[in-house]
Amino acid sequence: MRLPFVSIAAMAVALAAGSLLRADDGYRLWLRYDRVADESLRATYAAAFTEIALPAPTRPGFSLGSIEAARDELTTGLKGLLGVDLSTVSQPTRDGALLLGTAVRSPELAGLVSEADLRAASEEGYVIRPVIFAGKRCVLVLGNRDVGVLYGAFALLRHVQLHEPIAGLNLVSAPRIQRRLLNHWDNLNGFVERGYAGQSLWRWFELPDIVSPRYRDYARACASIGVNGTVLTNVNANALVLTPAYLQKVAALANVFRPYGIRVYLTARFSAPVEIGGLKTADPLDPAVKQWWTDKVAEIYRIIPGFGGFLVKANSEGQPGPQAYGRNHADGANMLADALVPYGGIVMWRAFVYDNNVPADRHTQGFSEFQPLDGQFRSNAIVQVKNGAIDFMPREPFHPLFGAMPQTPLALELQITQEYLGQSMQLAFLGPLFEEVLDADTFRPNAGSTIAKIVDGSVDLHGISVIAGVANIGDDRNWTGHPLAQANWYAYGRLAWDHQLTSAQIANEWTRLTFGNDSAVVQPITSMLLESHEAVVNYSMPLGLHHIMAEGHHYGPGPWVDQAGRADWTSVYYHRADANGVGFDRTKSGSNALAQYAPEIQNLWGNPATTPDNLLLWFHHLPWDYRMKSGRPLWDEIALHYQSGVDTVRTWQKAWATLNGKMDDERFTHVKQLLARQEHDARVWRDACLLYFQQFSKKPLPAGVEPPEHPLDFYKAQQIHFAPGHPGAH
Numbered sequence: 001m002r003l004p005f006v007s008i009a010a011m012a013v014a015l016a017a018g019s020l021l022r023a024d025d026g027y028r029l030w031l032r033y034d035r036v037a038d039e040s041l042r043a044t045y046a047a048a049f050t051e052i053a054l055p056a057p058t059r060p061g062f063s064l065g066s067i068e069a070a071r072d073e074l075t076t077g078l079k080g081l082l083g084v085d086l087s088t089v090s091q092p093t094r095d096g097a098l099l100l101g102t103a104v105r106s107p108e109l110a111g112l113v114s115e116a117d118l119r120a121a122s123e124e125g126y127v128i129r130p131v132i133f134a135g136k137r138c139v140l141v142l143g144n145r146d147v148g149v150l151y152g153a154f155a156l157l158r159h160v161q162l163h164e165p166i167a168g169l170n171l172v173s174a175p176r177i178q179r180r181l182l183n184h185w186d187n188l189n190g191f192v193e194r195g196y197a198g199q200s201l202w203r204w205f206e207l208p209d210i211v212s213p214r215y216r217d218y219a220r221a222c223a224s225i226g227v228n229g230t231v232l233t234n235v236n237a238n239a240l241v242l243t244p245a246y247l248q249k250v251a252a253l254a255n256v257f258r259p260y261g262i263r264v265y266l267t268a269r270f271s272a273p274v275e276i277g278g279l280k281t282a283d284p285l286d287p288a289v290k291q292w293w294t295d296k297v298a299e300i301y302r303i304i305p306g307f308g309g310f311l312v313k314a315n316s317e318g319q320p321g322p323q324a325y326g327r328n329h330a331d332g333a334n335m336l337a338d339a340l341v342p343y344g345g346i347v348m349w350r351a352f353v354y355d356n357n358v359p360a361d362r363h364t365q366g367f368s369e370f371q372p373l374d375g376q377f378r379s380n381a382i383v384q385v386k387n388g389a390i391d392f393m394p395r396e397p398f399h400p401l402f403g404a405m406p407q408t409p410l411a412l413e414l415q416i417t418q419e420y421l422g423q424s425m426q427l428a429f430l431g432p433l434f435e436e437v438l439d440a441d442t443f444r445p446n447a448g449s450t451i452a453k454i455v456d457g458s459v460d461l462h463g464i465s466v467i468a469g470v471a472n473i474g475d476d477r478n479w480t481g482h483p484l485a486q487a488n489w490y491a492y493g494r495l496a497w498d499h500q501l502t503s504a505q506i507a508n509e510w511t512r513l514t515f516g517n518d519s520a521v522v523q524p525i526t527s528m529l530l531e532s533h534e535a536v537v538n539y540s541m542p543l544g545l546h547h548i549m550a551e552g553h554h555y556g557p558g559p560w561v562d563q564a565g566r567a568d569w570t571s572v573y574y575h576r577a578d579a580n581g582v583g584f585d586r587t588k589s590g591s592n593a594l595a596q597y598a599p600e601i602q603n604l605w606g607n608p609a610t611t612p613d614n615l616l617l618w619f620h621h622l623p624w625d626y627r628m629k630s631g632r633p634l635w636d637e638i639a640l641h642y643q644s645g646v647d648t649v650r651t652w653q654k655a656w657a658t659l660n661g662k663m664d665d666e667r668f669t670h671v672k673q674l675l676a677r678q679e680h681d682a683r684v685w686r687d688a689c690l691l692y693f694q695q696f697s698k699k700p701l702p703a704g705v706e707p708p709e710h711p712l713d714f715y716k717a718q719q720i721h722f723a724p725g726h727p728g729a730h
């Protein structure tokens with residue numbers, strides 16, 4: 001259809017007036033590359049980057065590789081930041097050349113840095129520093145492998161985006177964990193389990209014929225923070241993805257991701273040999289079953305070179321598994337590991353297991369099923385453990401399996417999607433949570449054996465290391481629903497690369513990349529981010545309370561949930577509130593789940609006086625008038641925590657108001673509305689929980705806590721109404 005001239009003109013006027021949505025403000029994530037406003041700084045950068053030199057280019061006839069991806073990103077990024085068009089040459093022709101290459105293919109470049117630097121860059125890292133080459137002053141971006149150059153390019157762009165000085169530039173970095181994965185819980189029908197940012201990015205029906213440019217932008221974002229693998233499908237798996245037609249679709253995605261250093265992985269449904277293979281059994285010790293998987297894996301590698309491997313959820317929440325045949329988790333994992341090993345593939349077998357035989361304490365089940373199997377897994381089988389033993393609660397003590405399976409590489413599974421932390425409605429920056437988990441000391445085999453060091457393999461000297469984050473990404477224009485939830489994708493990647501970074505550093509970095517370097521913007525946003533996780537804990541599950549959310553959707557409060565038949569899905573099972581007190585006794589006098597931890601931890605957390613306040617009710621059932629470290633009675637302390645969560649959200653609303661006019665209207669208005677909603681929903685949590693627990697405590701609210709707006713029944717009814725149609729419900 002020909003557009004009449006007048007409508008185009010009208011559109012131009014509308015655009016100029018800013019009345020159309022400038023949707024790219026959210027889309028570009030932290031890769032914004034906006035012009036450096038300070039002219040003298042821009043001139044300094046422009047003098048430092050005058051052209052791109054690729055002395056050992058590129059394999060003629062090959063499709064885009066990592067070095068070409070690096071060159072393209074630098075060309076686009078520096079054009080945006082500096083307004084310059086960089087040409088690509090094979091040898092530097094003038095000062096200021098950006099010299100890209102690998103030690104393997106360009107030994108003359110390797111000679112420009114020390115052996116020690118090359119070793120430090122290791123497999124995937126980079127060295128960036130000023131050098132003289134071919135008589136010209138250059139900036140060298142060197143990797144041992146191509147992908148290191150790509151990571152270096154992103155690091156250099158980040159450096160410029162952050163307005164860091166060029167003088168003395170010296171960046172050497174390499175990841176501490178080998179496989180840094182996103183786990184998508186995306187179903188083949190397009191719905192994302194516990195995903196709150198629209199539908200799945202993967203358009204299965206269109207693939208492999210239509211390859212959306214968005215897949216490349218996803219890969220760029222992942223590569224920019226060092227994510228090097230993606231499990232495309234839900235752990236609640238569908239065997240169809242292993243059929244030839246779907247493997248072709250997966251291959252199309254893998255082709256886009258490969259230059260960005262990203263391997264594709266799939267979830268393997270354990271019963272696939274029966275469902276799509278026509279076998280009568282999926283028994284892992286049955287020769288026909290083994291053969292089926294061997295053939296299937298060979299087929300996958302034919303279609304998808306560089307395939308990463310499988311992630312498996314077995315014998316948990318209705319998923320099929322080896323126990324149906326009287327076999328154990330190691331039997332199942334090893335059968336798949338054997339099929340994958342000739343190709344360098346791995347299997348990640350999840351330890352998140354629980355079934356209908358609810359043990360006395362669900363907390364103990366993963367440990368009981370897996371710990372005795374230590375030493376029985378193949379070397380390419382990894383046991384993937386959630387950060388805590390229950391389920392991604394706003395705060396959990398670390399999972400007792402960490403440190404207890406020294407002969408098995410353990411992957412840490414974190415949840416980036418905010419299933420229990422306000423989903424895409426609420427600000428909860430997860431950097432501090434991830435950091436708290438990574439830094440937790442297991443005392444196994446000795447003090448200082450943190451989860452980070454167990455996962456990166458340094459404690460038990462494993463040759464393989466994996467970290468996984470359940471993605472918060474969907475097809476919303478801004479990728480994550482809540483604009484500030486992009487920070488959680490970013491923080492996960494940065495910590496997966498280097499678990500020694502602090503969440504404060506990461507929050508500052510992300511904010512500057514995403515909203516610019518003006519301190520009047522950076523300071524308030526960074527503070528909000530850093531306070532937010534604790535604030536959500538305070539107004540939802542303070543002092544170690546857990547699993548008291550509403551049924552199904554898991555968004556709001558539901559301390560009253562008490563359905564017959566499935567105790568460990570009910571709230572009353574977890575908080576155990578009665579006239580005598582509240583909390584789950586996991587010490588010797590209770591479930592003794594504490595016995596699964598090292599003696600040092602047992603001593604610390606076995607006694608309420610030495611248990612940190614933030615885990616108190618996780619491990620102890622205490623009277624309402626128990627005297628807290630603050631000197632206040634427990635009941636008052638609970639109530640004041642709820643109130644303080646609400647108060648904190650209100651301070652963000654004020655802080656956000658100061659940003660009006662300092663960013664695009666789109667993000668400003670969206671976050672403003674979200675914060676108003678969060679303030680409301682925080683009050684709902686506070687009022688509902690305090691009214692509920694007050695039935696047992698029989699005590700008045702302490703001074704400083706606002707009286708509830710509605711009676712308890714109002715909140716009970718409201719939470720049920722949330723469920724139908726809520727994106728995360730299932």
Ligand SMILES: CO[C@H]1[C@H](O)[C@@H](O)[C@H](O)O[C@@H]1C(=O)O
Pocket residue numbers: 185193194235236313317352391392419
């Ligand atoms: C994919 O299923 C999820 C389920 O939606 C979720 O509520 C729970 O957190 O954990 C399960 C798991 O991790 O397997």
